[in-house]
Amino acid sequence: MVSFDKKWLLLVLSTILLACNSMREEIVPQVLAGQSDKLVVDCFISPQDTLLTAKVTRSRPVLDNDATRRVEVSDAVVTLSDGSNSVRLVYNSQLALYAVKAQKMVVRSGNTYQMTVRSSTGQQVSSTTTVPSMIALDAIQFDSTSTSGQVNGAQKEYRVVGSWQDPANAYYRVKGTVRGIPINTPSNSSYGNPEAISFIMATNSLGLLASQNKAGTLSASALLDKDRLSRQYRSMAISFDLMHVDEAYYQYHVALDQQLKAANNPFAEPVIIPTNIQNGLGCFGSYNQSRKTVTLK
Numbered sequence: 001m002v003s004f005d006k007k008w009l010l011l012v013l014s015t016i017l018l019a020c021n022s023m024r025e026e027i028v029p030q031v032l033a034g035q036s037d038k039l040v041v042d043c044f045i046s047p048q049d050t051l052l053t054a055k056v057t058r059s060r061p062v063l064d065n066d067a068t069r070r071v072e073v074s075d076a077v078v079t080l081s082d083g084s085n086s087v088r089l090v091y092n093s094q095l096a097l098y099a100v101k102a103q104k105m106v107v108r109s110g111n112t113y114q115m116t117v118r119s120s121t122g123q124q125v126s127s128t129t130t131v132p133s134m135i136a137l138d139a140i141q142f143d144s145t146s147t148s149g150q151v152n153g154a155q156k157e158y159r160v161v162g163s164w165q166d167p168a169n170a171y172y173r174v175k176g177t178v179r180g181i182p183i184n185t186p187s188n189s190s191y192g193n194p195e196a197i198s199f200i201m202a203t204n205s206l207g208l209l210a211s212q213n214k215a216g217t218l219s220a221s222a223l224l225d226k227d228r229l230s231r232q233y234r235s236m237a238i239s240f241d242l243m244h245v246d247e248a249y250y251q252y253h254v255a256l257d258q259q260l261k262a263a264n265n266p267f268a269e270p271v272i273i274p275t276n277i278q279n280g281l282g283c284f285g286s287y288n289q290s291r292k293t294v295t296l297k
Contacts, residue, residue, distance in 0.1 A: 038281050082105065083112065112131075113131070131246075134289070141162075144158060157226055162240040164217070174202050177198050210250065224238075238293065244290075255271055259271040
């Protein structure tokens with residue numbers, strides 16, 4: 001005779017097994033293989049652009065094992081419109097992009113633009129974006145700190161801090177650049193193109209930052225190795241780029257940043273990339289950029 005405790009245990013185990021079976025979802029390979037591909041569009045416009053570009057490719061089905069199949073689309077009709085005028089972006093084989101000079105379609109703050117892509121097979125996708133306003137940097141400040149190194153002793157670091165007035169509920173991408181003249185360059189020579197080193201001024205690999213729902217002063221910072229830069233360059237110009245981006249741009253690049261972090265981790269959950277492309281995939285976004293530069297000697 002089975003005791004009450006054993007009966008209860010059997011009941012619990014049966015319930016768990018039934019629950020697991022109800023959560024299981026059968027995936028039919030034929031269904032996945034039968035999924036049609038979609039147009040994938042990446043296009044980001046800005047008033048500071050000299051060339052408006054768009055990348056158009058095709059998605060690949062989950063069970064597509066043909067690694068040599070081309071996903072690039074070079075024969076689509078890509079148009080950009082501001083509601084009154086429209087311009088066609090022409091495919092550039094060297095850039096592998098659709099492009100048009102910015103003078104053909106002037107991008108302005110606050111204006112809404114529509115992009116339409118039609119493939120030679122009849123697929124058509126579209127999307128819109130409203131260009132954010134420009135937000136100017138208030139200041140760039142430098143804090144010099146000393147750190148103790150185990151090999152070379154004390155070292156000096158610059159903390160570069162850029163600040164600006166945040167209107168609240170805004171999205172940003174921030175980055176910096178050090179442009180320097182190598183220390184072995186003669187002082188009387190004209191050095192036309194200083195070497196450039198980029199650095200990130202935010203808490204993630206793409207320099208993305210979202211503000212809170214209250215207006216105020218916002219800032220971003222980065223550490224620079226002053227000793228190493230001083231040994232490498234005899235003069236430096238440090239630039240801070242502040243990009244005020246729209247929400248679609250921000251959400252899309254946040255997902256890309258998460259995907260990059262999870263790329264080499266077999267236990268990471270898959271990252272779903274958001275899209276604002278109607279009937280397709282990808283992102284049509286916009287941004288407005290300001291820059292402030294400080295020269296150090």
